[in-house]
Amino acid sequence: MGNPACTCKVQAETDPSLSRAFLPPLSISDFEHLKEHLPGVQVLQFVPTHEQLHTFKDGGVAIIDQWICAHARYFIGTQESTFSFRIHEEREILGFKTEMTLNRLCGDEQRTAEACEQPGRWTIVQ
Numbered sequence: 476m477g478n479p480a481c482t483c484k485v486q487a488e489t490d491p492s493l494s495r496a497f498l499p500p501l502s503i504s505d506f507e508h509l510k511e512h513l514p515g516v517q518v519l520q521f522v523p524t525h526e527q528l529h530t531f532k533d534g535g536v537a538i539i540d541q542w543i544c545a546h547a548r549y550f551i552g553t554q555e556s557t558f559s560f561r562i563h564e565e566r567e568i569l570g571f572k573t574e575m576t577l578n579r580l581c582g583d584e585q586r587t588a589e590a591c592e593q594p595g596r597w598t599i600v601q
Contacts, residue, residue: 495519497547499540499558545569551578 495517498506510518521543523536531539541558544550545565552559559579566576581591 493549497521497543499544541565549575549578551580553580 493516496509496513497519498509500520506518506520521536521540523531523539528536537558541562544562546569550562550566550571552562563576567573579591
């Protein structure tokens with residue numbers, strides 16, 4: 476994983492109303508790393524109970540994570556991720572603004588706009 480903390484921190488600094496951030500499943504060390512870089516922001520993660528995992532299985536839990544991300548005020552995805560692509564699609568269908576939807580995390584080696592290519596913009600025509 477690159478350094479999503481940088482991207483999330485920039486969003487937190489430019490939007491003082493950002494008080495909560497939801498992160499899909501990450502390793503414990505990645506989750507803690509992000510929390511350290513977002514002081515004053517409540518960092519959340521959906522952790523299913525044993526019963527929920529048994530009922531919904533891994534695929535169902537992934538759909539729950541996807542639904543939460545699709546309905547967030549702001550979304551930052553990852554490059555070449557089917558998970559992020561589907562969330563982009565759903566957010567566009569739901570009518571979220573492009574600038575709140577089509578964003579991606581960039582690694583430390585991609586600090587310039589040229590190096591950190593953002594997702595392509597596809598417009599739904601009605």
